[in-house]
Amino acid sequence: MRIAIMGSGGVGGYAGAWLQQAGQDVVFIARGAHLQAMRDDGLRIEHPQRPLHLPRVAATDDPAGVGPVDLVIFAVKLFDTDSAAQAMAPLVGPGTRVLTLQNGIDSASMIRSHLGPSSIVFSGVIYVSAVIDRPGVIRSPGGMNTIVSDRADGDPVMAELEKAAAGLDGLSVKLSDDAAQTVWEKFIVLASLAGATALLRARMGAILGHPETRAFQRQLIDEAIAVGGASGVPVRAGLADEAMGRFATMPPSIRSSMAEDLERGNRLELHWLSGRVHALGAELGVPTPAHTAVYRGLVLFEGGRVAPG
Numbered sequence: 001m002r003i004a005i006m007g008s009g010g011v012g013g014y015a016g017a018w019l020q021q022a023g024q025d026v027v028f029i030a031r032g033a034h035l036q037a038m039r040d041d042g043l044r045i046e047h048p049q050r051p052l053h054l055p056r057v058a059a060t061d062d063p064a065g066v067g068p069v070d071l072v073i074f075a076v077k078l079f080d081t082d083s084a085a086q087a088m089a090p091l092v093g094p095g096t097r098v099l100t101l102q103n104g105i106d107s108a109s110m111i112r113s114h115l116g117p118s119s120i121v122f123s124g125v126i127y128v129s130a131v132i133d134r135p136g137v138i139r140s141p142g143g144m145n146t147i148v149s150d151r152a153d154g155d156p157v158m159a160e161l162e163k164a165a166a167g168l169d170g171l172s173v174k175l176s177d178d179a180a181q182t183v184w185e186k187f188i189v190l191a192s193l194a195g196a197t198a199l200l201r202a203r204m205g206a207i208l209g210h211p212e213t214r215a216f217q218r219q220l221i222d223e224a225i226a227v228g229g230a231s232g233v234p235v236r237a238g239l240a241d242e243a244m245g246r247f248a249t250m251p252p253s254i255r256s257s258m259a260e261d262l263e264r265g266n267r268l269e270l271h272w273l274s275g276r277v278h279a280l281g282a283e284l285g286v287p288t289p290a291h292t293a294v295y296r297g298l299v300l301f302e303g304g305r306v307a308p309g
Helices: 011-023 032-041 078-087 107-115 156-165 179-199 204-206 213-230 239-249 257-264 274-284 290-300
Strands: 002-006 025-029 041-044 052-054 058-062 071-074 095-101 120-128 130-132 138-139 146-150 170-176
Touching: 002 011, 002 239, 011 025, 011 052, 011 071, 011 138, 025 257, 078 107, 095 107, 095 156, 107 120, 120 179, 138 290, 146 156, 146 179, 146 239, 156 170, 170 257, 179 204, 179 213, 179 239, 179 257, 179 274, 179 290, 204 213, 204 239, 213 239, 213 274, 213 290
Parallel strands: 002 025, 002 071, 025 058, 041 138, 071 095, 095 120, 146 170
Antiparallel strands: 041 052, 120 146, 130 138
């Protein structure tokens, strides 16, 4: 199967590397120093239990030179969705499937608005902590490494993706009959994780280790669940307890990519995470004081590092 990774950062690079390891024909769409490093030295995954080095990878910044593929894994940051969706048009033919693994709840509709109503775009989520540590190197501290996506009535490309990942140590793919609910539940958990680790400038072990910050983390989850319920999403009972339990089993060093971006002075996905909970809460009449605090506390940094003065 020919697969293009649109956005070869932490998430896209991690998933693409393991799919190439599984024998798939993968091309990485990247840019800048990261692209050059992949061309020169391949792609490396630094992981405490499952390190991986691919000495040769196909990498380019020109989707037109690649042409239509079987599957595009769309993994750019949310603020790059519109420009990336336009740029990937040469990758999309009549039989191409697009699987978005972006954060948030809006990406599939944003992508379809550029590719047209006949495009085949599936929503999915990926549970992994992975960031670009340096050009050509993806760092993951461990934990989960699973893609969950729409079964799509037995779509052959999605079935082949699930089959391709079978037996891999570093990546699994599960197809779901209710991917929309899965996307919302990931949004609830991620917006809360990102909000706490970014606003508090702390890792999960420290947050859970103090009663006040632990309570703040739980409040973020509860608020997002309330907004989901008011939006008509059938959120599973017990999700909040499950999420807190999952956080407790993560490596203590875990933090969100938004917290990493904040530290590095990069743009933030704030608008589509806590900002989205805040906006939906205001629209639906659901109080969201914790997510509102996250949004207001970080909004000055949304576009990147703020110059002093």
